[in-house]
Amino acid sequence: MPKRALITGVTGQDGSYLAELLLEQGYEVHGMVRRTSNVNFARLSHIQDRLSFVSGDLLDEASMVAALRQSRPDEVYNLAAQSFVTTSWDQAVFTGEATALGVTRLLDAVRIVDPSIRFYQASSSEMFGKVREVPQSELTPFYPRSPYAVAKVYGHAITVNYRESFGLHASSGILFNHESPRRGLEFVTRKITHGVARIKHGLDGKLALGNLESKRDWGFAGDYVRAMWLMLQRETPSDYVIATGETHSVREFCEVAFARAGLDYEDHVVVDERFFRPAEVDLLIGDPGKARAELGWAPTVSFVELVESMVDADLALLAR
Numbered sequence: 001m002p003k004r005a006l007i008t009g010v011t012g013q014d015g016s017y018l019a020e021l022l023l024e025q026g027y028e029v030h031g032m033v034r035r036t037s038n039v040n041f042a043r044l045s046h047i048q049d050r051l052s053f054v055s056g057d058l059l060d061e062a063s064m065v066a067a068l069r070q071s072r073p074d075e076v077y078n079l080a081a082q083s084f085v086t087t088s089w090d091q092a093v094f095t096g097e098a099t100a101l102g103v104t105r106l107l108d109a110v111r112i113v114d115p116s117i118r119f120y121q122a123s124s125s126e127m128f129g130k131v132r133e134v135p136q137s138e139l140t141p142f143y144p145r146s147p148y149a150v151a152k153v154y155g156h157a158i159t160v161n162y163r164e165s166f167g168l169h170a171s172s173g174i175l176f177n178h179e180s181p182r183r184g185l186e187f188v189t190r191k192i193t194h195g196v197a198r199i200k201h202g203l204d205g206k207l208a209l210g211n212l213e214s215k216r217d218w219g220f221a222g223d224y225v226r227a228m229w230l231m232l233q234r235e236t237p238s239d240y241v242i243a244t245g246e247t248h249s250v251r252e253f254c255e256v257a258f259a260r261a262g263l264d265y266e267d268h269v270v271v272d273e274r275f276f277r278p279a280e281v282d283l284l285i286g287d288p289g290k291a292r293a294e295l296g297w298a299p300t301v302s303f304v305e306l307v308e309s310m311v312d313a314d315l316a317l318l319a320r
Helices: 013-024 061-071 085-090 092-113 147-166 188-200 221-233 249-259 291-297 304-317
Strands: 004-008 028-033 050-054 075-078 118-124 169-175 205-208 239-242 269-271
Touching: 004 061, 004 221, 013 028, 013 221, 028 061, 028 075, 050 061, 061 092, 075 092, 075 269, 085 092, 085 147, 092 118, 118 147, 118 221, 118 291, 147 169, 169 221, 188 249, 188 304, 221 239, 221 291, 239 269, 249 304
Parallel strands: 004 028, 004 075, 028 050, 075 118, 118 169, 169 239, 205 269
Antiparallel strands: none
16 A cells, blocks of 8 residues: 655645655655635646645644545645745734644644654744854754744644654654745745846846845755655654755845846846845754754755756746
8 A cells, every 4th residue: 555645735835846756756645725715736737636635724623633534644744834934924823823833733633533643844944043053953042033933933842742742753844945946926036036037038127125135045845845755754753954054145046046047136136125024034054964864865956056947947937
């Protein structure tokens, strides 16, 4: 019998790459989706007929119990969340309900339905916030700087608590920024590459951005979902920083992106204070040493390769 997996957030960037990976590994893959009038399956269109979908909502524990009983998974990957940092200031309570308490509801559903299910929680480098040390490892104290990051700290801590309290095979991946051509337009990386494509095609002349000096550890989402899967193959659950170990500024991202299209970012990028965060996170860079040693994981796509692939995809998208 093939292994069965349930992915929450299956329609997102990470969910689509993870679904592809699990299908390649021979899994029967189920995706949990909210019952709404407008579910976007665009990222899954090429594999949609190979997936099964169940209804469920992180705000409703009973629906998650039902989803688990219907799909009977061996592994659960919790990727669903209100994941846009900027929105979390405007929707702080909802962010807490979905991104924090939603984890508790799902863990509780696992405990009720089948405690042998292996569980993955998508934690975030945003939890480090105002960093206490450079680089950040699994032992670095958290200092969250947004409602989203605060909610992720709760989700991370409750995963550890259920592992230690109930013996669940529950692991968290503290994933640093990971991007791809499937990234949503509301995220700064895709905003840049899509903006480059619009300028190259003559649709715009300027691109307004916030803090160009903010630095992040950027990797490829396809690499990062492989780390998620590797965590649940280990006999002992644990928590892992998943990162490249390199940091680059938003300005550097712009330089590479515009250069790929034969443009100079200084001719087109304007700084707009409306896009500054109320509490900025200035520097994130991860130490993936534990993941490398215990999971045998390492990134395969470089920063420049990542940025250029995103620009190429958006140039092709707008050309169509």
